[in-house]
Amino acid sequence: MSDRRLGWLMLAPALVLLGGLTVYPALWVIWLSLHYRVPVFSISRWAGLAHYAFLVVDTRFWNAAGVTALFTVASVALECGLGLSMALGLWGQRRARRAAVALLLLAWALPSVVTAKMFEWLYHPAGGLVNFLLGGRPVNWLGDPVLALPALIGADVWRTTPFVALLCYARLLTIPGELYEAAEVDGAAGVQAFTRITWPLVRPILLVALLFRTLDALRAFDLMFVLTGGGPAGSTETLTVYAYRALFQTLQVGFGSAVGVVVFALVMVVAVGYLRMIHRQEAGA
């Protein structure tokens, strides 16, 4: 058997699965978004761009877009800052490294539903640890439209910072110690060592982490759905939650698909930007 033939044979099953369950649905959802489709009542009609035209003037859509943007920017910024700090703190850890990494990764590995329930309890007005530590004030974190989004962001940052920290930590470990010894000899230490040596070497990996995390934050669904359901009053309703409600609560499969396509396009734009950046880096490197 020729290598080419073998190659196709080995590739085929994966391509069939992906074609059927990833590529085909990706195209189908675009097709769905161009229809009025309510399966429960057997409604299926061409709509053209009607759903998209509505989204342009739909305040609930723009609210969701704003919440998504705010959530993404705040989450990612905090994660990268916190993650880098944790990596710097972890760097030079001699003893119990495995235990340290285990404690770190625990937050990342837990199912998002578990994390949601955990934080729902932590934020509970009467029984939550947060209010207890604040001296027993009955702050209604998840019920207050102003506090709910920061509370959600806090939970998400807790859950995903370990990923960024691990990435930075691994990178830091590859930096040869001689660089710092040489710098010390030259009289540069502490902050200067950081800005001259550490930061330039860590920055590329931080950018990679930033982009991974941005894609994840844009697509995030589980945490906000289980923690707040998008409430109160839509203050934590991201585009994904809005799409879900349209699909499974109001059973508007056509309209819900349109919102899903918007999320899809947003994520793809960011992803393509990322790929371009990689190619540019690889070409330059």
Added chain:
Amino acid sequence: MRGGRLRDGLVLAALILYALPFFWQVLTSVRPDAELLPLSHLLPSRLTAVHYEVVLRQSLMPRALLNSLGVALASTGLAVGLGALAAYALARLPVPGRGLILLGMIAATAFPQIATVSPLYLLVRALGLRDTWLALILANASFALPLVIWLLAGFIREIPRALEEAAAVDGAGRLAALRFVVAPLVAPGMASAALLAFLFSWNEFLFAYSFTATEASRTVPVALALFPGVFEVPWGDIAAASLLASLPPILIVVGFQRYLVRGLLAGALRE
């Protein structure tokens, strides 16, 4: 950079504090109901196993754990099985358009679930696969597959071609070279990919929530999200259920840390 025992201890203490939400949930799961609401003392006056009893005997969690385990194992097997084959083909064999296919794989890792859930839901409905393991296995496997292929293709590329060619020259042929040279070398990478795929499937919520209706077919995240409470929410029971739901992830983080970390880093650091 240099540190003494004190520094290491402080860092460890800081990390324990970071994991505090988790430890608080452990404490909640053994705290008696009367002391849950309102919270008056940090430590409970006594420990109780009643929440675990309720969860294991009266709730849907045992069935959900079984469902999750079955779905996760099968989808991991499927994803890694198909993914390994495809990765080797893309990494080593002259498949036409493989650069483009690989690029497509990378793009596919960014697909949002919320976009594909509606057509998949219609498909599941049309094929009568609602409440079946098959629907979730296929959905999870297909979602994990791009990442698995990308990871494994990278690992395979790291193996020097010379090794394979040497084995082939020895009269073994390509398939034997695969079996005796490549497979053992890429096995740790496959372990990493398998762990990531398993974690993804175990934690997966959206598809499981949308494709199942009956209580008996729920996976762990769905059962936890829909944990019943008639008037008041049973926080102690939910905490116990959460911890049971977290057992495989904890096991992986503690027991298979090396492979997990390798998998996480491979995707990011290689590029």
Added chain:
Amino acid sequence: MAPRPARAAAALAVLLVLLAGGCHERPPADGPITLVFKHAKILGPADPVPGLLRRFEAEHPGVRVQSEALTWSSDEQHQFYVINLEGGSPPFDVMMLDVIWVPEFARAGWILDLTARVPAAERDAHFASAIEPAVQDGRLWALPWFMNVGLLYYRKDLLAKYGLAPPESYEELVRQVRVVQAGERDSRLDGYLWQGKQYEGGMVNVLEALWANGTRLLDERGRPFPEPERAREALAFMRSLIENGVSPAWVTAADEELTRRPFGDGRAIFLRGWPYALDLFELPDSRVRGRVGVAPMPRLPHGRVGAASTGGAHLAVSARTRHAALAVELVRFLTGDAAQRAMTEGAALRPSRPALYRDAGLIARDPTLPALLPLILAGHPRPITPYYLMLSTTLQPEFSAVLVGRKSPARAIRDGTAQVLHLQEALTR
């Protein structure tokens, strides 16, 4: 690590075994005829349903009725039904439906047409406001099982202490709250409790406010907010209750039970609730026993008194049942005079038959029945359309935003109108 082909084969074997194991469970085909009756847990002191089902079984030898409970939340019940009925072969024969779902299920073809199987006299024996929502395209699709109506609960003792009669207008209610709170000087005594959470119950409260101000959600042609100014007033009033402290801020996250309990503990003056709460307030160990009265819902400037929402549960037969005649008989039995009488005696449920409210025997056990009758007759069903739930879930976030102060009533009405119009574009054939 095992060589790759062996691993692949093992994975495939695991897959096949799991596929075989993970399929649907099917019920046994032989044995006595089993009817599956799906219903929600009956709130209140006792559950009369098992006794009634045994009576039916006794009257129909060879028939077993298997009772299966639904979740407690109305939205989750609806989700359960939709998913199972959509799937094609629902594992139940008779179902308890919230009245608002009947037109939807009828339009979707999931329930049996009962028109030919229920004589007109039996239909007319129920409240008109209970039969009306069960009629779609001139056909009858479900029979009322028990009746609900929104009530204003008030503390007889507190009002009497300050010489006040139950308020007829909301303005009066607010004034009374101020008087009583000033007099009692109890910081833990709330004024008016109602359900403002973002769910169907919250929608009911908003609808009642709209009706209290003489407007409605949809006009005869189905257009939303025909009198936007009156709707705006009603919403603004609800928000003002929280802003002015007449209602505590947590009502925006409260459902029926979260409001019933504080009132039952004596910590509120007024409560908007369903009739089931009355029985719970009159239990021997209730702190407000003997001190609770019911009154019609107050009005706002442009509306009338007693514009409360009727509600309740209906019984319907699955269109895919294999025992249609028997299932219909079960429905007629459970909604019949004798069964409803038993339910009224045993549980905190109110019958859907007006005649029972004048029955001496029942009144002897429950003296509140005569008072409830006019309240039910004055009540109002929610918009009767197959798309009611879609409408409700679309508008709930808008109303919720007003109640928590995140949106102005005018804006919420504007945005809500746009959303409803968009929804209706899809629904008009």
